[in-house]
């Protein structure tokens with residue numbers, strides 16, 4: 001990547017919903033959590049769309065079809081069509097279609113979302129290594145996926161059939177704890193075969209390409225809650241990103257982010273789409289960074305914060321101090337006390 005290293009969150013005089021034509025929204029931890037809408041999500045997305053912003057939903061989950069995801073969002077109060085949803089199943093189906101003849105058979109280890117996406121690209125989903133597949137594709141199959149499906153993948157891969165994976169998210173956080181995701185299932189097949197899959201999902205380029213192809217976005221804004229998928233995917237696609245703090249990422253992760261994990265903007269939740277973003281400026285004396293009423297500096301061992309005001313402004317100032325100190329590395333300074341002061 002030839003991008004310059006980001007050393008502070010950017011400001012925007014205009015509301016982000018006006019400065020960008022399309023929001024490419026992650027779902028879990030951004031729009032909903034455990035099936036329920038996240039606070040402020042439904043109203044904020046409604047206002048953004050009424051103002052002319054195109055909304056598209058981008059998910060690494062390959063199990064559910066776009067129509068099923070759209071029905072869920074509509075039920076939550078966010079009217080959505082299947083064509084507004086882009087999945088890693090669609091991205092991997094295109095990746096496969098680019099490499100096998102039209103109408104080729106593809107062995108599916110996964111769920112309905114994968115089968116629908118393969119048919120959309122003119123490929124034929126099959127269930128057995130004996131069906132002469134020209135590709136193997138693996139996507140999250142849900143808790144009922146039988147172990148024998150992995151054996152089927154291994155038989156085909158051992159014969160030299162190319163192997164593809166929708167995504168490699170290792171875990172799926174749920175109400176009862178952390179469950180194994182498709183990445184864990186991919187590891188099972190990798191250990192047994194010694195082979196390497198081609199992967200489509202976030203943060204890799206096939207997913208971003210699929211999203212731009214389907215939305216026609218010219219000035220997209222990626223909106224996500226994870227640094228290593230959403231924000232890194234935006235970095236790899238060389239587009240701007242907004243991190244919201246309603247999901248996985250927290251203040252400590254953000255301060256310790258390497259360059260590819262640093263978002264363009266940071267906000268508490270999706271209300272951030274409707275607002276401008278404050279500038280972070282360097283202090284007159286130099287060495288410190290100011291945002292709102294806060295000033296952050298990098299000390300010998302820890303990040304220091306003085307002033308008061310909005311917690312998010314304090315976090316933005318701390319990001320500038322940490323990222324500037326880290327350069328193209330990772331900031332090792334302790335930000336715990338400063339974050340505690342912000343309640344973050």
Ligand SMILES: [Mg+2]
Pocket residue numbers: 026027028029030224225226247
């Ligand atoms: Mg997420």
